[in-house]
Amino acid sequence: MLKDKYFKAFAAYASCNMVLAIAASALCAYIAPAAAGSGIPEVKAYLNGVDAYSILAPSTLFVKIFGSIFGVAGGFVVGKEGPMVHTGACIASLLGQGGSRKYRLTWRWLRYFKNDRDRRDLITCGAAAGVAAAFRAPVGGVLFALEEAASWWRSALLWRTFFTTAVVAVVLRGFIEFCQSGKCGLFGKGGLIMFDVNSSRATYDTPDLLAVILLGVLGGIFGSLYNYFVDKVLRTYSIINEKGPVFKVMLVMAMSLLTSCCSYGLPWLSRCLPCPIVEDQCPTEGRSGNYKNFQCPPGHYNDLASLFLNTNDDAIRNLLSPGTKEFHISTLLVFFAAIFCLGIITYGIAIPSGLFIPVILAGASYGRLVGTFLGSLSNLDAGLFALLGAASFLGGTMRMTVSLCVILLELTNDLLMLPLVMLVLLISKTVADSFNKGVYDQIVKMKGLPYLEAHAEPYMRHLVASQVVSGPLVSFSGVEKVGNILHSLKLTRHNGFPVIDEPPFSDSPELCGLVLRSHLLVLLKGKKFTKLKVLTGLDIMRRFKAQDFAKAGSGKGIKLEDLDITEEEMDMYVDLHPITNTSPYTVVETTSLAKAAVLFRELGLRHMCVVPKTAGRPPIVGILTRHDFMPEHILGTLPRYTLPQVGLLACKHEFNFLPPLYYNEVIIIDICSLIFTIFGFSIFG
Amino acid sequence: MLKDKYFKAFAAYASCNMVLAIAASALCAYIAPAAAGSGIPEVKAYLNGVDAYSILAPSTLFVKIFGSIFGVAGGFVVGKEGPMVHTGACIASLLGQGGSRKYRLTWRWLRYFKNDRDRRDLITCGAAAGVAAAFRAPVGGVLFALEEAASWWRSALLWRTFFTTAVVAVVLRGFIEFCQSGKCGLFGKGGLIMFDVNSSRATYDTPDLLAVILLGVLGGIFGSLYNYFVDKVLRTYSIINEKGPVFKVMLVMAMSLLTSCCSYGLPWLSRCLPCPIVEDQCPTEGRSGNYKNFQCPPGHYNDLASLFLNTNDDAIRNLLSPGTKEFHISTLLVFFAAIFCLGIITYGIAIPSGLFIPVILAGASYGRLVGTFLGSLSNLDAGLFALLGAASFLGGTMRMTVSLCVILLELTNDLLMLPLVMLVLLISKTVADSFNKGVYDQIVKMKGLPYLEAHAEPYMRHLVASQVVSGPLVSFSGVEKVGNILHSLKLTRHNGFPVIDEPPFSDSPELCGLVLRSHLLVLLKGKKFTKLKVLTGLDIMRRFKAQDFAKAGSGKGIKLEDLDITEEEMDMYVDLHPITNTSPYTVVETTSLAKAAVLFRELGLRHMCVVPKTAGRPPIVGILTRHDFMPEHILGTLPRYTLPQVGLLACKHEFNFLPPLYYNEVIIIDICSLIFTIFGFSIFG
DSSP states (O other): OOTTOHHHHHHHHHHHHHHHHHHHHHIIIIIOGGGSBOSHHHHHHHHHTOOOTTTTOHHHHHHHHHHHHHHHHTTOSOBSHHHHHHHHHHHHHHHHTTEETTTTEEOGGGGGGOSHHHHHHHHHHHHHHHHHHHHTOHHHHHHHIIIIIOSSOOHHHHHHHHHHHHHHHHHHHHHHHHHTTSTTTTTTTTTTSTTOOTTSOOOOOHHHHHHHHHHHHHHHHHHHHHHHHHHHHHHHHHHHHTTOHHHHHHHHHHHHHHHHHHHHHGGGGSOEEEOOSSOSSOSBOSSSOSOBOTTSOTTEEEHHHHHHSSOHHHHHHHHHSSOSSSSOHHHHHHHHHHHHHHHHHHBTBSSBOBSHHHHHHHHHHHHHHHHHHHTTTOSSOHHHHHHHHHHHHHHHHHOOOHHHHHHHHHHHOOGGGHHHHHHHHHHHHHHHHTTOOOHHHHHHHHTTOOOOOSSOOGGGGGSBHHHHOOSOOOOEESEEEHHHHHHHHHHOOOSEEEEEEOTTSSSSOEEEEEEEHHHHHHHHHHTOOBSSSOOOHHHHHHHOOGGGGSOOOTTOSOOGGGOOOOHHHHTSEEEOGGGOBSOOOEEETTSBHHHHHHHHHHTTOSEEEEEOSSSSSOSOOEEEEGGGGSHHHHHHHOOSSOHHHHHHHHHHHHTOOOHHHHOOSSOOSOHHHHHHHHHHHHHHO | OOTTOHHHHHHHHHHHHHHHHHHHHHIIIIIOGGGSBOSHHHHHHHHHTOOOTTTTOHHHHHHHHHHHHHHHHTTOSOBSHHHHHHHHHHHHHHHHTTEETTTTEEOGGGGGGOSHHHHHHHHHHHHHHHHHHHHTOHHHHHHHIIIIIOSSOOHHHHHHHHHHHHHHHHHHHHHHHHHTTSTTTTTTTTTTSTTOOTTSOOOOOHHHHHHHHHHHHHHHHHHHHHHHHHHHHHHHHHHHHTTOHHHHHHHHHHHHHHHHHHHHHGGGGSOEEEOOSSOSSOSBOSSSOSOBOTTSOTTEEEHHHHHHSSOHHHHHHHHHSSOSSSSOHHHHHHHHHHHHHHHHHHBTBSSBOBSHHHHHHHHHHHHHHHHHHHTTTOSSOHHHHHHHHHHHHHHHHHOOOHHHHHHHHHHHOOGGGHHHHHHHHHHHHHHHHTTOOOHHHHHHHHTTOOOOOSSOOGGGGGOBHHHHOOSOOOOEESEEEHHHHHHHHHHOOOSEEEEEEOTTSSSSOEEEEEEEHHHHHHHHHHTOOBSSSOOOHHHHHHHOOGGGGSOOOTTOSOOGGGOOOOHHHHTSEEEOGGGOBSOOOEEETTSBHHHHHHHHHHTTOSEEEEEOSSSSSOSOOEEEEGGGGSHHHHHHHOTTSOHHHHHHHHHHHHTOOOHHHHOOSSOOSOHHHHHHHHHHHHHHO
């Protein structure tokens, strides 16, 4: 690096980065493609009920950990926070399915968690622990899990995540204490508070508020732009990535080269600045530090190199440091532009890549830029501007409020800035929300995961449940022929089947309940069949134990191919009553689709039975699943009508002339949000 | 006070207190009895859907504000935090019902909030604002509203409360800035951080953790004891208070005298301590300060008087101050015992009284006591022990976790103590939860408010919906005779009536939907009747506007007595279809009661229709309301069976041999909580 061997230095730097990048991308491309990207959208979708393939598998966990290490070490503009959330969720999932049989890690007592809800709870806790560990922010972790990750929330879950993050905090503190003497390299630098800015006291006046509002608006605009470009880039990359693992690795290599060029080449644009006199550690030679020498003469430092050729943590710490002298305006401008663009084009390549760090870096640099510009006009320190900039950009991309606020508080320990951080977050979120959705929601949608939104869409109010029921209904009789069951299981991919009691077991055909595919497979595997069509409830009770029906790990349940049914057994009967859920949630066919959607979502259902309104028809009209509530499906099933016509049709159907009042129990139209938005705008904008 | 006129001083002190106490209690007893107590349980119940009389009326608001001022000024061991939450909720409710017509404060644009959900949202925001203002803790306010107050939570609500508390924080900061020069007395003392303990750095070792665990266990035990006694005392007081307003005032007077005696008499037990040399403000003569002279010679101070004869805020600040010398062990013991007992017997008298301050005072004093005892054994400062003691006692009484943690963080600005505060809160909550319920839940239950728990009780799994449906069902025909409607409205107090379509309007009797009492009254008031039994849907549409059916303020809707129906009109018909909710949520009569309860609670319903399973019967079996899910009601309707028998009966009925798996959609049994409790205990205890 010294003595003018600049090109050699670059070659060494770039090739180191390249090797690490290839390692990360090879892991990702060949072992676990699901480990690419942030992981937060996947966790979010899982907690919404989307059980996509291998999202939380042990191999994903392995690749996520090492891929993330290689990726961050390889100099990419990526964070480790998102991958840590995914890692936490993977570990929790492993615990939830009782360990991994494949890797011989199983615990018997974990079998109690083998059900949907407990597994979901565990994964929520895991995500919270990930954030708590990544930012050393235990309360922030709880709030992140609540605000961004979880789709359902109970007060019991609140204190469980709190317990988890408390354990994380205590363990972390233990390690940091242990590592204080420098035994573990840079680990634990900064103690429990990563970027302590507490020393710079915040005294702000009303004019400063204007600067803060400006920052908030800028953050909102930049944030929504960022989301827009990330979406476009992701769509482009997904075309490349689909061509095969080799293309994935090549894309990563190209990005690695580009990043190396930027971070090595751009500092040449910056002039050398003389070291401040008070500082005795300038220029810094070690791995970490505020002032990088780069190509400068002794006693000088290159401010751009101090940002580029540094750990991400140190770069953030530099940006948040007080004083306006340290970085030149052009430096900040170059850094912001580079990080903004690199962040956009890096996300989506086949390495585990978090979004937090790029966003914080870009936000802090433009915040500091604004602060340096306004220098004399505002009382606020440039470091505080950098913090507010980071907050506004985070708010603009991720659209979280409370959790970001607490995470930033725990990162910087600056309680007096809290009102300003809150304001800036709200403004940037409001501004950005008027352009597009949050970045994680966008990614979930782009990946085509059937994510159920918390609120029903307005057009759903004009439809009724029976209008969107799809496909031929496959139902079983209370005591059904084994052959029929097997045939239906083979022919369809449904996971729930209605069971209908028919004479002689009831007076007229009536809905007995719902039976799950996984339970049917266990029952068939048990081979408790009878020659005649009779009830055998108690017999079967002796044959099976409750845990036989426990939810297996993903991909580990009994498969249809595992069954070995003889021709003779095909003609025998099996009593489905014992495994039937006799209290499925039902809606009448004329129920408004909006209300059905609210029921489906709020109770976290997977199947909902639609029953007929009038007597004398089959006792079930159809089954609604998650996919039936997706806009694409609904608009697909109603090709003949344009939406306004559907509206009129349904209005006549329901005498629905009072839309907002009509849903007097759960009101769907959100007038309040309208008012709040207008109100919010008139205050802020 | 000087020159030995001790008795005169006491008389002056006690009579001042007495006058203030009488003022507070007279307001409470004669104007708004609902304003007595903390108000948090009432707000909690309201947000759960219990619309009790005058809980949020303008008169309650008025009394709450002034009663709280008089009560706190009168020297009672009560806080202003609970009343501030109630105040916030009252103001929000006033906005939500479009102002008060009685007091001529109305705004037209507020009419958009005239529905259940928006009003509930507003009141949640109000409660959050109350906490934010009381503790100057904006994030804590959001979390309090989330964890303790609200029963339903949506992410939209999260950022609305966040917006509210951000505004509170900015306004508060403005006032504090304005008042810094001392223009407003003691207002804003301490700035945005009320009890800043940031100066004392926290360095703790593993042995300190043992002390912290001890504090947590003690806090749990004391907290559950506190709750137990508060409950007993409340039951006793409610007998006295029922005798009339005069008795209420007399009870308050007695309590005032007792409190005055304690706070004036007990300091005599303490010896005079010499002032520390470094301190130049000792003894303090002003209204606020650390060292009270009391009866001591100059240059000395009475440590017990510094706690008793001080504002509550200053007493807490004293207890949290660093150093072990300032307070003697006996002083802390006496103060703790006095505050603990006074706190218990003060809550429940007819003044607005918060629980936070007494609990924090008692907790901080025993925490400091433990700290002083352990003095040499622990590295932790006695002030930090006081903080942890307050945390443990708060956790033991109120059973909140995240919100208390953040409130304490925002009160004290001590981020490094966060892991310890989290631990202590979890331990005390876990210990106390094994004895009884949280203090607010206890009060809600004692007041007989029909609070719906978040989870269904285990015995509900053995019952079906039709077993608890009560009372004779009153239903209307689709086009009903006016006289019949009037008769039914007079005879019953139901708020929802099923509407059944009969021939000739349908082929067979079928359930059309649900109509609300309030909407019926509006319809009858409009007098759009017909001589013949015909559909008049469109006609009625022209007669009414949507806002005519908006939810009126409590006690402000049309009453039955307001109607003026002639004999002739009694025989006419009215078409109920336009005001019928044609998509009421329904359950089949054989649905497990537990699942019905989950549906009812999660969707926030007021009425749920129970429909028959088999054809050929009337299309509705009954209506379930909130009261039908109360344990008293359920156990009352099944007098012939003891519970195990009911269980067997239902098991046979439902083929339910797999309890935990049976509810494969929403699993009711909470195995996870069991594991967590055991796990928690084995770690902590």
